[in-house]
Amino acid sequence: MKGEVISTTGQLLGTVLAVQANFYRVQLEREDREQESKKAEENVNSDASVPVLLCTRRTRLKKIGQQVMVGDRVVVEEPDWAGGRGAIADVLPRQTQLDRPPIANTNQILLVFAVADPPLEPYQLSRFLVKAESTDLDVLLCLNKSDLVSPQVQQQISDRLLNWGYSPIFISVQNQINIDQAANYLNHKITVIAGPSGVGKSSLINALIPTANLRVGEVSGKLARGRHTTRHVELFELPSGGLLADTPGFNQPDLDCPPEELVYYFPEARERLAVASCRFSDCLHRDEPDCAVRGDWERYQHYLEFLDEAIARQIQLNQQADPESTLKLKTKGKGQSQYEPKLESKKYRRVSRRTQLQALQDLYQDEE
Numbered sequence: 001m002k003g004e005v006i007s008t009t010g011q012l013l014g015t016v017l018a019v020q021a022n023f024y025r026v027q028l029e030r031e032d033r034e035q036e037s038k039k040a041e042e043n044v045n046s047d048a049s050v051p052v053l054l055c056t057r058r059t060r061l062k063k064i065g066q067q068v069m070v071g072d073r074v075v076v077e078e079p080d081w082a083g084g085r086g087a088i089a090d091v092l093p094r095q096t097q098l099d100r101p102p103i104a105n106t107n108q109i110l111l112v113f114a115v116a117d118p119p120l121e122p123y124q125l126s127r128f129l130v131k132a133e134s135t136d137l138d139v140l141l142c143l144n145k146s147d148l149v150s151p152q153v154q155q156q157i158s159d160r161l162l163n164w165g166y167s168p169i170f171i172s173v174q175n176q177i178n179i180d181q182a183a184n185y186l187n188h189k190i191t192v193i194a195g196p197s198g199v200g201k202s203s204l205i206n207a208l209i210p211t212a213n214l215r216v217g218e219v220s221g222k223l224a225r226g227r228h229t230t231r232h233v234e235l236f237e238l239p240s241g242g243l244l245a246d247t248p249g250f251n252q253p254d255l256d257c258p259p260e261e262l263v264y265y266f267p268e269a270r271e272r273l274a275v276a277s278c279r280f281s282d283c284l285h286r287d288e289p290d291c292a293v294r295g296d297w298e299r300y301q302h303y304l305e306f307l308d309e310a311i312a313r314q315i316q317l318n319q320q321a322d323p324e325s326t327l328k329l330k331t332k333g334k335g336q337s338q339y340e341p342k343l344e345s346k347k348y349r350r351v352s353r354r355t356q357l358q359a360l361q362d363l364y365q366d367e368e
């Protein structure tokens with residue numbers, strides 16, 4: 001039986017597309033939809049094409065504090081086919097979890113940049129790439145507006161990015177170039193789309209999903225704000241299967257990974273470390289002797305700059321977590337305070353490592 005593939009117990013499984021107040025829009029998995037349309041056939045009033053149920057969360061889940069996120073695969077009970085309602089009874093274990101935007105089970109990040117208008121800035125691109133790599137998800141790179149540059153220029157860009165460890169797909173939403181090729185990479189996956197403003201993200205989503213109807217060419221103004229908040233996340237269904245997250249426009253992503261991890265977010269540096277090791281295991285690849293990473297690769301300068309930033313950030317975090325290295329300010333009563341020795345100095349404690357999958361969060365900042 002087909003249904004057995006996804007559920008051995010005959011449960012209804014679905015994916016949460018959006019969260020609206022206390023309701024969850026759940027798209028049933030294909031096999032279930034066959035069942036559903038069978039049921040719908042039996043019911044004269046129902047619409048056989050409705051694949052989505054508006055669901056509540058069972059009290060039991062609330063009691064155990066089980067959150068339901070967009071992207072979650074859930075067990076749906078008591079489907080009311082005619083009314084399009086149901087109840088979420090369980091959440092399947094998450095494969096991945098992004099915090100900003102909050103999406104479970106994301107497979108990959110699709111970075112969109114333009115080859116021109118706005119011009120392709122290597123440093124900015126590098127930053128987005130490093131941030132995306134730090135999520136540990138697969139990273140896809142699409143370069144839009146290829147209609148604006150010659151094939152020779154495209155080749156130059158392509159050669160350069162190959163040295164960075166990437167094979168970009170050149171697309172033109174305007175001239176419908178390579179859109180199908182890009183779409184192929186999104187099949188049956190949950191993809192988060194990201195990239196700077198004006199590169200054509202909305203245009204691309206509209207080209208991939210004509211029913212999405214996103215506004216194009218709107219400078220992030222007041223109208224756009226409602227949609228562009230991290231709190232509102234929505235997954236759009238791709239016609240050939242797969243889900244795409246429409247995400248807010250965002251600023252320069254912060255690089256907040258621990259400094260010692262940064263190097264792994266450069267594929268070309270990873271390659272060096274795969275074949276050789278640095279003399280010191282805690283090498284930050286600056287001026288340490290016998291470093292396997294330091295060298296004449298193009299983005300080494302980017303690495304050094306991002307490293308400074310990551311170190312500065314870590315120092316700042318340490319200070320926030322521990323403003324006095326050995327003394328703690330204790331407030332007593334009304335405005336009285338005194339320093340007390342700490343029982344345990346946190347001075348040398350490493351900043352707790354954030355889940356890598358949360359690292360994208362600074363990509364998506366509320367525009368407020």
Ligand SMILES: Nc1nc2c(ncn2[C@@H]2O[C@H](COP(=O)(O)OP(=O)(O)OP(=O)(O)O)[C@@H](O)[C@H]2O)c(=O)[nH]1
Nearest residue numbers: 145172173174197198199200201202203216217249
């Ligand atoms: N020449 C050319 N222009 C394009 C192409 N794709 C999109 N554009 C134009 O680029 C501008 C920005 O497109 P959007 O889709 O709004 O860009 P966005 O990335 O969603 O921008 P934000 O919403 O600010 O993040 C619009 O004027 C589009 O018409 C393309 O392939 N070629």
Ligand SMILES: [Zn+2]
Nearest residue numbers: 278283285291
């Ligand atoms: Zn090194």
